[in-house]
Amino acid sequence: MEKQVKRIGVLTSGGDAPGMNAAVRAVVRAATNQGIDCVGIRRGWSGLISSDFVTLNAASVSHIINKGGTMLYTARSQEFMDAAGRDKALATCKLLGLDGIVAIGGDGTFRGALALSRQAAEHGINLRVVGIPATIDNDIGCSHYTIGFDTACNTAVECVDKLRDTMQSHERCSLVEVMGRHAGYLALYVGISVGATAVLIPEREVDFERDIVEKIRRARLAGTTHYMVIVAEGAGSAMEYSRQIHEELGIDPRVTVLGHIQRGGSPSARDRETASRMGYESVRVLREGEGNCVVAIQDGRIVDIEMEEALQMVKHFQMDRYQVLEALTNSRGPDF
Secondary structure, eight states, X not given: OOOXXXXXXXXEOSSOOTTHHHHHHHHHHHHHHTTOXXXXXXXXXXXXXXXXXXXXXXXGGTTOTTOOSOTTOOOOOSGGGSHHHHHHHHHHHHHHTOSEEEEEESHHXXXXXXXXXXXXXXXXXXXXXXXEEBOTTOOOXXXXXXBTHHHHHHHHHHHHHHHHHHHHHHTOEEEEEEOOTTOOHHHHHHHHHHTOSXXXXXXXXXXXXXXXXXXXXXXXXXXXXXXXXXXXXXXXXHHHHXXXXXXXXXXXXXXXXXXXXXXXXXXXXXXXXXXXXXXXXXXXXHHTTOOSEEEEEXXXXXXXEEHHXXXXXXXXXXXXXXXXXXXXXXXXXXXX
């Protein structure tokens, strides 16, 4: 007979993403609704090592669903990567009487959760963990969507739309570097949404002549005097591409690196709703005696995937979206 779940911990780890607060809120309220106590672990796995926690209830997570960032703070812990550090974390789990942990973050967060659960089992401790995918990069292999992606895209689109105004006024080329780490999901989504002249992503080897020069030339021949190039951070330096454009075409580009502004802001409706569903599901999994899994989105449905399997899954980039961009770019008239 499975041990009854009396108390769970929730933490956010790695890079913050809009919607993390909504996920924390959902975990806490779903847990308290089932008579389960909830403890917030501050500063990710580092907080579990140092016993940095706060008790949470329905009232303490009121009015956070609309807030960006994470009320529990986030950090990366080098100490937690070692067995000695995880032993300290397990000591905190025993002290607090935690039966399970909901870890909100990315692959690194899930690997830490799985390592902690395995080490707990070695010590005869029954500690189940559940991961919730939250990263603006949308690069978690097991989930078609991750919390924060939609908001980050909307933030980037808003910034590019503002740049469009001044770029049109001065008839200039603008290069905008967006985040995404080693993935081009954010860049391509934004590029299609703003009607960019070109989008550079790490999943497609950049051919400077084909992907930039020729597209700018075609746009100019079609009557356009302003150009927008979206650069994924994993596809190279926007500053370097700017230098090459100036040398090759004789135009004077302007570079904007959006940086961490994409992580902030009030989460979109999609991120709030997705985070709420995932948070609810994570508590259901623990309450029913399951665990060591990732709550993921596949084909629009919430699914639970065994964590070891989830960490081995690879997300295949949807190049059909790039083909959409290519078709719309090549047929462009005197407009973005």
